[in-house]
Amino acid sequence: MSGEGDDAPPDGSRRRTRWRGLVGLTVTRWWKRATRTTGGRIASTIATVALTVAFLLVVTGVALALADGGAGSEADAAVQVTAEDGSTLSAVDGVEGPRLGASNDRARELRSASGVDHASPVLVETVRLESDAGEPRPVRVVGVVPDGESRTVAGLPTAPLEAGDPHYANGSYDGPRAGGIVLSETAAERLEASAGDEVAVSMPGRDRADAAVPTVTVAAVADDGGDGAPVALVHLSELQSLSGADDGELADRVLVWGEPAAAESAAGDAYPNASVTVAGSTEPAALFDDGLAFAASAVALLVGLTICASFVATTAGMAVDEDRRTLAVLESVGVPVGGRLTVVAVSTGLTTLVGALVGVVLGAAGIAGVNAVVGATIAPGAVAQFHPLFVPYGIAVALLAGLVAVPYPLAVAARTSVLEEVGR
DSSP states (O other): OOOGGGSOOHHHHHHHHHHHHHHHHHHHHHHHHHTTHHHHHHHHHHHHHHEEEEHHHHHHHHHHHHHHTTGGGOOOEEEEEOOOOSSSSSOSSSSSSSSSSHHHHHHHOOOOSEEEEEEEEEEEEEEEETTSSOEEEEEEEEEEEOOOSSSSETTTSSTTOOOTTTTGGGOOOEEEEEEEEEEEEHHHHHHHHTTTOOOEEOOOTTTTTSSSEEEEEEEEEETTTOOOEEEEEEHHHHHHHHHTTTTTTTTSSEEEEEHHHHHHHHHHHOOOTTTTEETTOGGGGGGGGGEEEEEEHHHHHHHHHHHHHHHHHHHHHHHHTHHHHHHHHHTTTOHHHHHHHHHHHHHHHHHHHHHHHHHHHHHHHHHHHHHHHTTTTTTOOOOOOOOOOHHHHHHHHHHHHHHTHHHHHHHHHHOOHHHHHHHH
């Protein structure tokens, strides 16, 4: 025989219903406060979280670009080979990151591998270029070995350059110079040069007063919409000779075109101690392989967490202090301490989450803005990169900051008493 209580929901169901009601109430109250009553404080908290996350993502994007290598990475190759720290010859002047040694010779071996269409070392240097119509201007010059096919390196086509690298001359570096250069539209505008013009080339810090300044002929001006970076392509051995990288046949990376699996295998055989990356996979893990990049991103993370947590804790504590009467009403109608603290925690979490989402958008815009501004002024090439993992990273950091901050408003809420509020 069934009793009256048989139709009552079990305790677990009632508990879940109660918690869902508390969360729904909290979200509704938060929205009303954000749009009507105390929107100023909530907006300022959201803005602070958003700006902090945006700052974090911009700095991390710059660090990722630093670790990933910059301008030379904008290529259509199937595979890219870069040096691991300490695994190959060091930089020419000890300032740049590690470089690949014997790159010309090993690239020649790669070209003969099955499934490989072409392989080219890539050297990136900042060089002064000067046309007859303009003044000397710094341009990021990328050295490559073209093969006459339509390929892209640093966002520029290699086809206008003479196929091969005659100046290399099997490692003697005394062969004839091809003397061609491909300019990006931005570089051409900066130099006031066009196709067919002669451009003088000099290397800061390596010029000799008694040496003739070499010149190259503009083979083509590549269309980049006029809003890209001032970049140029030349033959690899000519840039190596100019910069001193001919001693050791140094290069920043080696690009391999062909069937991806075959190219990756051949690159791994040629450079067993280097990093081999398949195209289209920018690796945030590269941050851990570059000391400077890792330090910059770690400092940004620490600063972001500290600022975000401090501000969220302060403003959330002030909001709870002003909201004591509502908490007292919840206590008077039987909502336990855990339920009241849940209201505070959900409100704080909502504010932090909204700030994080806004911050991710601002961070992406900030990275694009930094690239546009810096590329148009003094630093050719993309100086910051955005990776899809930045979205969960920014949100996770903001939520972690909220988790660090929430004990303070919870402590304020826990001290609220219905009797004290009635007395007030």
